[in-house]
Amino acid sequence: MEIDRAIRESNDRRLQTKYENATFVIQRAFALYAFEEVAFSFNGGKDSTVLLHLLRAGHHLHKEEVHCSNEGETNCKSCPMRTIYFESSSAFPEINSFTYETATTYNLPLEIIRSDFKSGLEALLQKKPIKAIFLGTRIGDPNAVGQEQFSPSSKGWPPFMRVNPILDWSYRDVWAFILTCKIQYCSLYDQGYTSIGSIYDTVPNALLCVSDSTGNKEKFRPAYLLSDGRRERAGRAKKSSSSIHEGVTVLSNGVSSVAPSASGILTASVIAVGDEILCGIVEDQVGPTLCKKLHSIGWTMVHSAVVRNDVDSVAEEIEARKHSSNMVFLFGGVGPMHSDVSVAGVAKSFGVRLAPDEEFEEYLRHLIGDQCTGDRNEMAQLPEGITELLHHEKLPVPLIKCQNIVILTSTNVTELEREWDCLLELTSSSGPLVRLPPSLSKQLSTPLSDIEAAPIVSKFILEFPDLSIGCYRKSRLDPLIINILGKDQKRVDMMAEKLCQKLQASEFSTLSVTDPR
Ligand SMILES: Cc1cc2nc3c(=O)[nH]c(=O)nc-3n(C[C@H](O)[C@H](O)[C@H](O)COP(=O)(O)O)c2cc1C
Numbered sequence: 001m002e003i004d005r006a007i008r009e010s011n012d013r014r015l016q017t018k019y020e021n022a023t024f025v026i027q028r029a030f031a032l033y034a035f036e037e038v039a040f041s042f043n044g045g046k047d048s049t050v051l052l053h054l055l056r057a058g059h060h061l062h063k064e065e066v067h068c069s070n071e072g073e074t075n076c077k078s079c080p081m082r083t084i085y086f087e088s089s090s091a092f093p094e095i096n097s098f099t100y101e102t103a104t105t106y107n108l109p110l111e112i113i114r115s116d117f118k119s120g121l122e123a124l125l126q127k128k129p130i131k132a133i134f135l136g137t138r139i140g141d142p143n144a145v146g147q148e149q150f151s152p153s154s155k156g157w158p159p160f161m162r163v164n165p166i167l168d169w170s171y172r173d174v175w176a177f178i179l180t181c182k183i184q185y186c187s188l189y190d191q192g193y194t195s196i197g198s199i200y201d202t203v204p205n206a207l208l209c210v211s212d213s214t215g216n217k218e219k220f221r222p223a224y225l226l227s228d229g230r231r232e233r234a235g236r237a238k239k240s241s242s243s244i245h246e247g248v249t250v251l252s253n254g255v256s257s258v259a260p261s262a263s264g265i266l267t268a269s270v271i272a273v274g275d276e277i278l279c280g281i282v283e284d285q286v287g288p289t290l291c292k293k294l295h296s297i298g299w300t301m302v303h304s305a306v307v308r309n310d311v312d313s314v315a316e317e318i319e320a321r322k323h324s325s326n327m328v329f330l331f332g333g334v335g336p337m338h339s340d341v342s343v344a345g346v347a348k349s350f351g352v353r354l355a356p357d358e359e360f361e362e363y364l365r366h367l368i369g370d371q372c373t374g375d376r377n378e379m380a381q382l383p384e385g386i387t388e389l390l391h392h393e394k395l396p397v398p399l400i401k402c403q404n405i406v407i408l409t410s411t412n413v414t415e416l417e418r419e420w421d422c423l424l425e426l427t428s429s430s431g432p433l434v435r436l437p438p439s440l441s442k443q444l445s446t447p448l449s450d451i452e453a454a455p456i457v458s459k460f461i462l463e464f465p466d467l468s469i470g471c472y473r474k475s476r477l478d479p480l481i482i483n484i485l486g487k488d489q490k491r492v493d494m495m496a497e498k499l500c501q502k503l504q505a506s507e508f509s510t511l512s513v514t515d516p517r
């Protein structure tokens with residue numbers, strides 16, 4: 001069988017593994033369901049074209065296994081499986097004709113449905129039952145979240161099994177398969193289209209645009225030359241971004257940024273992950289330094305915590321913080337060790353699974369070579385559908401950002417300095433951090449006892465709701481120190497002056513907390 005032979009003769013280990021896994025899923029489906037009870041959902045797109053040839057190969061391998069014989073090449077071109085195509089008047093004519101032509105070439109009994117997916121399937125299943133439908137859904141597709149290779153149809157849909165043999169295939173895998181097996185595909189992919197929806201929501205991918213020397217006509221390179229598969233849908237109009245955290249905007253570069261609330265405040269929480277910090281073996285310096293840095297760019301710190309190296313502990317802490325802070329910074333527990341559970345904790349708190357991220361894997365491969373990559377690299381598994389990679393030329397590996405959670409890899413203050421600088425530089429090109437006017441603070445020292453000072457301070461808290469007052473002593477014998485914090489210089493000065501009179505206090509330092517660099 002020509003597909004099977006082309007893959008086996010290629011030197012592409014990764015593609016061979018993907019092919020074996022996909023044809024295994026297909027053969028299991030053929031073992032589970034009778035041939036008449038399964039259908040193939042085909043729409044002429046690249047993913048379903050790949051699936052068609054995998055189905056042909058899987059069907060051929062299944063027949064070989066069942067009949068313990070090699071039927072040879074005689075009729076392996078034909079795969080007369082029930083094939084459903086939801087034809088729409090807004091489909092590209094090229095897609096339509098490719099679908100029809102391919103069905104003829106491979107003897108697919110095409111059933112055309114001219115209604116929406118759900119009611120079309122209801123009518124179809126009523127007429128003649130279908131137990132399982134093969135789909136070309138891949139991780140990264142908006143509708144792939146939560147699906148497995150075998151996923152029952154969702155609630156409210158007629159009952160059938162969705163079989164997704166190429167769920168774990170990347171954009172690169174799809175094109176490697178098409179090119180290795182020399183498969184015919186829809187001509188639109190040679191004109192720069194990388195994922196195809198309707199004529200109203202799909203244009204060629206701008207990342208493939210080449211400037212014409214005459215400047216007259218835009219030209220596009222073929223889809224297989226797109227290097228960053230995560231931008232496959234860049235040519236498709238976005239439906240909505242409802243899952244984005246409130247106050248977070250998605251920018252044209254794909255990176256989300258936060259905007260201050262009406263009060264001009266941005267809040268942050270810092271979470272350290274580490275059993276060693278909790279039991280006092282290691283003293284955490286990254287957390288306090290990060291708090292200072294955030295404070296220095298005008299952010300309001302609302303929480304700092306240390307949690308165990310345990311997926312549930314991380315997930316619970318993030319769950320508690322992600323709604324109450326504009327940004328949550330997480331560090332510790334990142335890497336390949338058994339205790340490195342931070343990324344899994346983030347995924348769990350958002351209810352998504354970890355999925356291979358090809359781009360991240362590429363960075364890791366540059367950094368640590370092939371020793372740890374293999375067919376599936378655990379470290380390259382990132383929370384599905386919510387991850388953005390924050391690139392900076394000074395970072396060997398991009399920082400991971402999942403909605404409003406930023407995962408830092410720093411293990412000490414020097415490394416934090418570097419990551420922080422990169423985050424700030426990304427900020428200037430609309431990255432995740434926004435610089436706010438710095439907070440101003442004044443410190444007063446009073447000889448009064450706590451009991452004497454308390455009612456006076458309480459009155460001032462009511463009078464100056466826009467300022468924050470903190471009190472501490474270096475020791476029980478040292479004087480009480482009052483720290484006034486606010487954004488408005490005049491208000492801070494006014495409160496300091498009034499408090500000095502009432503508390504017989506003296507001002508001993510005036511700090512304008514600005515970014516030290
Ligand atoms: C055969 C078939 C079965 C589907 N089953 C489901 C389903 O069980 N649950 C669901 O939410 N969507 C289902 N869908 C809809 C898809 O999730 C998705 O909306 C569709 O592939 C179109 O993708 P698009 O909106 O990106 O064009 C199904 C679609 C097809 C073609």
Ligand SMILES: Nc1ncnc2c1ncn2[C@@H]1O[C@H](COP(=O)(O)OP(=O)(O)OP(=O)(O)O)[C@@H](O)[C@H]1O
Nearest residue numbers: 041042043045046047048085086135136137195196
């Ligand atoms: N109109 C349709 N008719 C039949 N099946 C469809 C239709 N639209 C989507 N599907 C099924 O859903 C799968 C996922 O659709 P999707 O658009 O992501 O992939 P594709 O069309 O194969 O490739 P591309 O991403 O390049 O458009 C398809 O592979 C196919 O199995």
Ligand SMILES: [Mg+2]
Nearest residue numbers: 045195196197
């Ligand atoms: Mg498509």
